[in-house]
Amino acid sequence: MAGRQSTTKKVSKQQANASSSPKKANVSNNTNSSAKRKAAPLSDSTPKRAKGGKAASKPTGKAGAKAGKASANADSSESEDDESWAYGAVSQSDSEGEDMEDDFVSAEEGSDIEVGQLDDDFLGDEFAESDEEAKGEGADMFASGGESEDEEEEEEEDIFASNSEDSDDDDMEAKSRKLDEAAKAQAEAAEAELQTNMALEDDKFVLPGDDHESLQSTDLQVVLARIQEIVRVLNNFRDLREGNRSRSDYISQLLKDLCLYYGYNEYLMEKLFYIFPVSEAIEFFEANEVPRPVTIRTNTLKTRRRELAQALINRGVNLDPIGKWSKVGLQVFDSPVPIGATPEYLAGHYMLQAASSFLPVMALAPQEHERVLDMASAPGGKSTYIAALLKNTGMVFANDANKDRTKALVANIHRLGVKNAVVCNYDGREFPGVIGGFDRVLLDAPCSGTGVISKDASVKTNKSEQDFQMLSQLQKQLVLSAIDSVDAGSATGGYIVYSTCSVVVEENEDVVNYALRKRPNVKLVSTGLDFGKEGFTRYREKTFHPTLSLTRRYYPHMHNMDGFYVAKFKKLSNKIPAKKETEADADDVEEFTPISEDSDKSSDKAKAKAPKVTFNADEDEGLIRASRAKLLQTQKGIKLRPKKSSESKP
Numbered sequence: 030m031a032g033r034q035s036t037t038k039k040v041s042k043q044q045a046n047a048s049s050s051p052k053k054a055n056v057s058n059n060t061n062s063s064a065k066r067k068a069a070p071l072s073d074s075t076p077k078r079a080k081g082g083k084a085a086s087k088p089t090g091k092a093g094a095k096a097g098k099a100s101a102n103a104d105s106s107e108s109e110d111d112e113s114w115a116y117g118a119v120s121q122s123d124s125e126g127e128d129m130e131d132d133f134v135s136a137e138e139g140s141d142i143e144v145g146q147l148d149d150d151f152l153g154d155e156f157a158e159s160d161e162e163a164k165g166e167g168a169d170m171f172a173s174g175g176e177s178e179d180e181e182e183e184e185e186e187d188i189f190a191s192n193s194e195d196s197d198d199d200d201m202e203a204k205s206r207k208l209d210e211a212a213k214a215q216a217e218a219a220e221a222e223l224q225t226n227m228a229l230e231d232d233k234f235v236l237p238g239d240d241h242e243s244l245q246s247t248d249l250q251v252v253l254a255r256i257q258e259i260v261r262v263l264n265n266f267r268d269l270r271e272g273n274r275s276r277s278d279y280i281s282q283l284l285k286d287l288c289l290y291y292g293y294n295e296y297l298m299e300k301l302f303y304i305f306p307v308s309e310a311i312e313f314f315e316a317n318e319v320p321r322p323v324t325i326r327t328n329t330l331k332t333r334r335r336e337l338a339q340a341l342i343n344r345g346v347n348l349d350p351i352g353k354w355s356k357v358g359l360q361v362f363d364s365p366v367p368i369g370a371t372p373e374y375l376a377g378h379y380m381l382q383a384a385s386s387f388l389p390v391m392a393l394a395p396q397e398h399e400r401v402l403d404m405a406s407a408p409g410g411k412s413t414y415i416a417a418l419l420k421n422t423g424m425v426f427a428n429d430a431n432k433d434r435t436k437a438l439v440a441n442i443h444r445l446g447v448k449n450a451v452v453c454n455y456d457g458r459e460f461p462g463v464i465g466g467f468d469r470v471l472l473d474a475p476c477s478g479t480g481v482i483s484k485d486a487s488v489k490t491n492k493s494e495q496d497f498q499m500l501s502q503l504q505k506q507l508v509l510s511a512i513d514s515v516d517a518g519s520a521t522g523g524y525i526v527y528s529t530c531s532v533v534v535e536e537n538e539d540v541v542n543y544a545l546r547k548r549p550n551v552k553l554v555s556t557g558l559d560f561g562k563e564g565f566t567r568y569r570e571k572t573f574h575p576t577l578s579l580t581r582r583y584y585p586h587m588h589n590m591d592g593f594y595v596a597k598f599k600k601l602s603n604k605i606p607a608k609k610e611t612e613a614d615a616d617d618v619e620e621f622t623p624i625s626e627d628s629d630k631s632s633d634k635a636k637a638k639a640p641k642v643t644f645n646a647d648e649d650e651g652l653i654r655a656s657r658a659k660l661l662q663t664q665k666g667i668k669l670r671p672k673k674s675s676e677s678k679p
């Protein structure tokens with residue numbers, strides 16, 4: 030079905046996808062460089078064809094500026110999707126309040142703009158889950174809009190029934206091809222020009238010596254040209270190497286040049302470089318130079334995606350579904366109004382949320398009536414998503430160690446109409462001492478933020494070896510607490526999801542592997558996410574448990590979303606099997622809230638340190654009843670008769 034969309038919308042998307050001269054020339058020596066400039070989907074599993082430039086764009090160059098405009102609109106007020114622990118969150122409501130009047134004026138003006146129609150992408154597919162257990166959960170999860178899938182799809186089909194003209198699309202496709210060709214020609218011409226700067230001898234690149242003046246050169250064109258040549262040599266080392274130069278000679282020069290060109294410190298550059306093959310590493314660094322698409326999550330506690338999309342389109346917002354993998358996400362290409370201050374936003378119909386940040390919650394797959402702990406939750410992007418999937422039943426414990434950040438968390442909880450949340454302010458490592466026995470726990474851990482460099486370039490230079498060591502230690506302590514806070518006997522759950530917005534192995538596979546060793550009462554299971562790269566089972570000198578392949582990595586250059594990592598554990602028993610005396614591990618960290626290796630043999634001291642505080646349904650029922658009675662009496666003057674003991678549950 031062809032979309033009969035407004036020209037305004039299409040042209041804008043075409044622009045968003047078109048590539049023009051990027052801020053820095055494309056360094057990748059990959060022959061795919063022109064393909065790279067084409068629209069990239071928001072995941073690798075849904076290679077959405079560029080339909081009149083409508084596919085989720087990877088905004089580069091001019092497109093980047095456009096997306097940048099949209100993200101500037103979002104960023105000006107956004108606090109909810111601040112992924113890194115280090116970034117202070119500003120309460121949205123504070124900054125937005127001042128802008129509100131203007132925003133309403135522009136929203137009014139927006140009604141003059143030609144109104145687009147929702148297209149068939151909004152129909153979406155069922156989210157494909159890969160393991161049996163996840164299938165059931167996933168199905169429930171996507172029924173969360175409060176209406177059956179069939180009914181919703183039928184209604185959406187009605188909306189799209191009038192879309193029947195193809196010609197616009199064809200026209201746009203031709204224009205799109207022309208733009209791509211022009212961009213390719215431009216890039217080739219630029220590359221040819223650069224070749225003239227190269228020190229080539231019979232097609233052999235001569236690596237500069239230590240005293241070579243270009244080593245000191247800060248001329249980015251020279252540095253860029255050298256990067257390209259070194260990558261070319263490394264990709265065909267046998268034929269192109271110079272004399273007896275070793276691979277490490279080239280790599281060491283390349284790392285220096287990459288630091289200079291992209292502005293990273295040497296320590297981080299090396300850490301990131303070795304995660305990828307050479308050409309891919311450069312694609313990763315390039316992708317960090319362009320903003321990610323602005324994305325929002327429909328709050329299904331208040332509306333449905335179809336209705337939200339129509340309301341925003343009516344204001345002139347240019348958007349599309351995020352991809353087939355999400356039924357609640359929308360990608361915003363362009364907006365005449367600040368997307369963080371529309372009436373729909375203020376009414377809590379959506380959350381500004383990065384696409385990657387949907388993933389851990391989808392993996393967690395909370396079920397109605399469950400008790401869920403979000404251990405590091407501020408400013409609440411994931412907690413409020415969990416609450417929506419629970420349909421405001423059960424309970425979400427939204428905890429964060431940073432009291433200031435809990436203000437934004439509380440604001441978001443109120444705005445989105447979440448009624449089943451308890452906000453708390455503990456060091457996550459104190460759990461389960463605070464309370465345990467949860468059905469599921471999400472640990473979206475504090476991390477270095479190496480996956481969100483496009484949002485915060487300061488990460489390039491402000492992370493030292495010591496920071497990574499401290500973070501890894503904290504993450505290891507937190508993940509053990511998260512595991513210990515789950516009840517393996519939960520009838521519906523018993524799951525823990527660990528996630529970070531970092532791509533560094535020490536904060537991801539290392540932490541998960543550590544948890545598997547320290548807690549043999551858990552195993553890794555499929556995340557249920559149908560795209561993403563497998564986690565490492567080997568990395569440089571390290572070998573991890575083979576099941577680490579069940580974990581998932583997300584990259585900006587590959588999935589057009591922030592760098593992210595997701596692992597899902599299933600807790601098999603509440604008892605931790607005793608560890609052999611001889612096992613002393615090099616990466617052991619002191620457990621913050623030590624609990625006994627075998628809870629039956631626990632010492633009194635350990636018990637005192639980690640008191641078992643879990644849920645007691647009967648006790649809770651009594652308290653809830655008493656609190657309701659009190660509320661009725663104070664608000665409506667109704668006095669309930671006390672429950673007779675025979676009526677209470679045995």
Ligand SMILES: C[S@@+](CC[C@H](N)C(=O)[O-])C[C@H]1O[C@@H](n2cnc3c(N)ncnc32)[C@H](O)[C@@H]1O
Nearest residue numbers: 112405406407408409410411430431457473475
């Ligand atoms: C990646 S952010 C969480 C983002 C959040 N999950 C969301 O979706 O909006 C990590 C959070 O961890 C919190 N944090 C840092 N150390 C912590 C600790 N020891 N215990 C609990 N929270 C901690 C930080 O304050 C920060 O808010």
